[in-house]
Amino acid sequence: MSAIQRVLIANRGEIALRIVRACHDEGLAAVAVCSDADRASPYVRAADAVVAIGPAPASQSYLRIDRLIEAARQSGAQAIHPGYGFLSERAAFAEAVEQAGLIFIGPSSAAIRAMGDKTEARRRMHAAGVPVVPGGMASLASDAEALALADSIGYPVIVKAAAGGGGRGMRVVTRVEDLPVALRTAAAEAEKAFGDAKIYLEKFIERPRHVEIQILADHEKTIHLGERECSIQRRHQKLVEESPSTVVTPQLRREMGQAAVAAATAVGYRGAGTCEFLLAANGSFYFLEMNTRIQVEHPVTEMVYGVDLVREQLRIARKQPMSISEWPLAPRGHAIECRITSEDPANSFLPSTGRISHLQVPGGHGVRWDAGIESGDDVTLYYDSLLAKLIVHGADRAIAIRRMERALSELVIVGVATNQALHLRLLADPEFRRGAIDIQFLERRQDLLVPAVDHARNLRIAVAAALAEEERRAAAKPAVAADGAARSAWTAQARVDALR
Ligand code: MV4
Numbered sequence: 001m002s003a004i005q006r007v008l009i010a011n012r013g014e015i016a017l018r019i020v021r022a023c024h025d026e027g028l029a030a031v032a033v034c035s036d037a038d039r040a041s042p043y044v045r046a047a048d049a050v051v052a053i054g055p056a057p058a059s060q061s062y063l064r065i066d067r068l069i070e071a072a073r074q075s076g077a078q079a080i081h082p083g084y085g086f087l088s089e090r091a092a093f094a095e096a097v098e099q100a101g102l103i104f105i106g107p108s109s110a111a112i113r114a115m116g117d118k119t120e121a122r123r124r125m126h127a128a129g130v131p132v133v134p135g136g137m138a139s140l141a142s143d144a145e146a147l148a149l150a151d152s153i154g155y156p157v158i159v160k161a162a163a164g165g166g167g168r169g170m171r172v173v174t175r176v177e178d179l180p181v182a183l184r185t186a187a188a189e190a191e192k193a194f195g196d197a198k199i200y201l202e203k204f205i206e207r208p209r210h211v212e213i214q215i216l217a218d219h220e221k222t223i224h225l226g227e228r229e230c231s232i233q234r235r236h237q238k239l240v241e242e243s244p245s246t247v248v249t250p251q252l253r254r255e256m257g258q259a260a261v262a263a264a265t266a267v268g269y270r271g272a273g274t275c276e277f278l279l280a281a282n283g284s285f286y287f288l289e290m291n292t293r294i295q296v297e298h299p300v301t302e303m304v305y306g307v308d309l310v311r312e313q314l315r316i317a318r319k320q321p322m323s324i325s326e327w328p329l330a331p332r333g334h335a336i337e338c339r340i341t342s343e344d345p346a347n348s349f350l351p352s353t354g355r356i357s358h359l360q361v362p363g364g365h366g367v368r369w370d371a372g373i374e375s376g377d378d379v380t381l382y383y384d385s386l387l388a389k390l391i392v393h394g395a396d397r398a399i400a401i402r403r404m405e406r407a408l409s410e411l412v413i414v415g416v417a418t419n420q421a422l423h424l425r426l427l428a429d430p431e432f433r434r435g436a437i438d439i440q441f442l443e444r445r446q447d448l449l450v451p452a453v454d455h456a457r458n459l460r461i462a463v464a465a466a467l468a469e470e471e472r473r474a475a476a477k478p479a480v481a482a483d484g485a486a487r488s489a490w491t492a493q494a495r496v497d498a499l500r
Helices: 013-025 042-046 065-075 091-099 109-116 118-127 143-153 176-194 250-266 298-305 309-317 397-410 420-428 430-434 455-476 489-499
Strands: 006-009 029-035 049-054 079-081 157-161 171-173 199-203 209-217 222-234 237-243 271-279 285-291 334-341 358-360 367-371 386-394 412-414
Touching (some): 013 367, 065 079, 091 109, 109 118, 118 199, 118 250, 118 285, 143 176, 143 199, 209 250, 209 309, 250 271, 271 309, 298 386, 334 420, 397 420
Parallel strands (some): 006 029
Antiparallel strands (some): 157 199, 209 271, 237 334, 271 285, 358 412
């Protein structure tokens, strides 16, 4: 019998519910944790037990390592699944979990640490034969060193935080005279964001795509499950992900897959993980970073490869072999995910709050709805603005796009502003439909962020308003008795007023 019978889920919202369901599919009990803001959430009800871990702010609940470990001990859980975000990529959390005699459902703290330090990751990847962007292999010690390195790799260059990731503390430099200031500001930003001012330098790749490879490693083998195209993003927040990518050929998939497997093997990786690559217009690809967690967009891979990635995480944590025996797996059809967020594109993407007074969920063939909310829930500012993920699968990309349009048309969310209409505009866009995308797509296409002015619609609305006003005025006229009797002076005056 496996050492794991109960799993504590150190997360909330849609991913917590996703993990509860996978536990139940595997015959395991699931323990939820919740802050004061999440007591009535669907994931809490779905779990077999719940432990309250503190006030709404994440710093006092979902980020409290001590309370999470105590919750596991108290509820009799033998393992902790971290989900994504929060503590999922903190080596210190994985270590604390292991120290407490519990199983961390994820890679070793050593693998998390190796990938968390970006220059160490670059050195190890380069040594393992994984292509990395030309640039420095250690953090910069002086301006002189930076100037010499930038000169040898050629401008434009990009200055990055060694402790970074996710885009914070980066500076693109096109001219040599701008480098010293960029080094200063990048280091200051890195110190502020990560408590570590170390920076390094790379060749800046212009207009690349963001393509990532899903990997899975058990105690016997490491495999990849193809790519996810994640170029549709705004300020490092992905909006739409799909698999496969329109530009990845079977040959390129083998090459990028092999690089990702080599990357994982080089750090002794176990479980599910993702290697992020920049894919240049000329087909060259470069390792960027490895995400040592389950990702938000994992369902597109699940639909195309027919694999339950969270189930595989649970199996691997239980020292069982992954359930995939024939490999390589071939992708089947096409999947797209739209992230439905409570952000208002018409209001500079500011998070919108309120009560979801009505929710109508899409369904039908090839449609998956992964959500953490239901009708009646309050959307607050305590956590990130992801309300739900709408995922569709179809025989090819055109069918998947049409199915997503159909599903988005079925979706009704009343009570908070969302980005639902933006998704429909994006899916209708000819460039998107051609697959002509890169990481700057949404920056270039600001026109998609707001509804196009529809003159015909505005005319119909103006005519409807005029008719309604006309009806109101007609109704305001007092009726006159047929025989002209009983006409008071009041009625006569009112009639004059209404006709004025
Ligand atoms: C780059 C790059 C271009 N050239 N590195 C942004 C987040 C972090 N993971 C790395 N990032 C980038 N690194 C070189 N050498 C462009 C980006 C980048 C980006 C990457 C992936 C997805 C979205 C992005 C948006 C802006 C910049």
